[in-house]
Amino acid sequence: MTERTGPGPEDVAAAVLQHPSVLRLDGGPFGTVASYLPGLRVYGVRLGDPVEIAVVVALGRPFGEIADEVAAGVRGVLGDETLEVEVTVADVGAVAT
Template sequence: MTPAELADRVAHAVLSVPGVHDLHGGVLGEVATYLPGRRVTGVRLRDGDTQVHLVLTWGAPVSATTDEVRTRVAAIVPGTVHVAVEDVAAPGETVDTP
């Protein structure tokens, strides 16, 4: 699997978890997998180490949601999976899609 396919697969898995509102790029947008011509924001892949940064849906149980994210990502990538909650979406906020 190419790095692009892996990053996209991780992002898709994370966004399918109930309680995950969106991926988050970190304070300065530095959390990403950089690919030719694009990047996957909120997912950082390194050898043996994957970081996922999230925006949770308002009212989502933090521990259960992050545990589910970690479980789903660990099924895709080898090594350690780190999950960080960066923000919580306001009640009723929707994800902007291009």
């Protein structure tokens, strides 16, 4: 079995979920935005070229700003500031009060 070096999809998912406007990750249509690991599927993150992220965000901030911030966070985790990251806002929700 080959050992993975560097951050994986679960590390990217954790970083994305730390953004205050991100409510959750989303698999997109038919769950197609996902990474597959042994015994685990990480919805909302697909590592590749480009990296794909799908999120549900809270109302209140412009989606473009949120997407730019999420993409910058993903680049930081993966250690490549030139990496293409596509962020899709799959849905919008309200934060529970």
